[in-house]
Amino acid sequence: MTSSELVAMTLIDELADRFATRAWVDDPFTGPALPADVAATSPVCPQHEQWSDLELVKTITAGPRTVNELCYTPREPGGKRVPVAVVWDDSGSEKVARVYYNKTFIGGPGSERVRPPVQRPEPHLDLHPTLVAYHSALSTADGPGIVATLAPEFRVRVPNGVYLEGDDVRGQFADRFAKTGGVPLQYVTSTDDGRTAALEFISWRVPPHAGIGVYDPNDDGLIAEFRAYEGPVLPKPGVSS
Structure with missing residues (x-):
């Protein structure tokens, strides 16, 4: 096993463990669901067999919220790499995760449907x-x-x-x-x-x-x-x- 493969496997395990601790996960295909259901049905579940590699591109943390930017590499030769963002949100009474990616990268049933709003606006955002x-x-x-x-x-x-x-x-x-x-x-x-x-x-x-x-x-x-x-x-x- 190469060092890059070991890093990818470690990242996959870490993501899977972190998803499992969430009260619920909101995924573009599944909507808000229990972690076990998302793991079983979401195409960007870290352990999904269609991915040969996962890369952590960037992590942004501020207060009770962390955002991971990830890149998924498909196992199929010539397949398109899929950018994925995960918001780990501990700001409420429950620890949740929201996942973002373009469903058209994945294809299949439901990929043509627009994802509706998933989060209520927080008041008084402090923006640069x-x-x-x-x-x-x-x-x-x-x-x-x-x-x-x-x-x-x-x-x-x-x-x-x-x-x-x-x-x-x-x-x-x-x-x-x-x-x-x-x-x-x-x-x-x-x-x-x-x-x-x-x-x-x-x-x-x-x-x-x-x-x-x-x-x-x-x-x-x-x-x-x-x-x-x-x-x-x-x-x-x-x-x-």
Whole structure:
């Protein structure tokens, strides 16, 4: 066994043990369910035979909440790697977990259904001023306002798992949302360790859906990278995806 295989097996065991301690787990396919039921039915259960490797990409911890960014590698040759985010939430009377990924990566029955909101908004979220400005600009389709919150070196991984490429990614990103009328986004939780912010959200499209966005700032406090965990995401009526 190689050292990388040993690390992956250790991570799988740690995740499985942590899921088992939750009162319930909310998964895009199963919805809120007991850990044993999620382990038996969720396609991103860490022990699922379709995965050959799991990688822990980043951990963000603030207060009673921790967010793990993970990447699942399928056993099938040529299969697409699946970005997964897990929110371990100990803020309430019960310890719970919420899992986020794009269901279209998995396919099969139910993968075409939009995931409804899963978390009530927490009042008075304490967001970095850049994220406040970004949210305002995104919601109002303010292209220049979006650009003003993004670092020149801005990178973005959209819900389909692909990083946008080009000479002006931030302009491309801002233009995309300015032309489609913006995004009716509502942040519902914030896990910010001062280096990275993970924000669960409701996108009030038709139908509304749940997701989480992870934002890495640069030294000037501008957004240097954004990674989205959501999907499927339906385009607005009359707007191509």
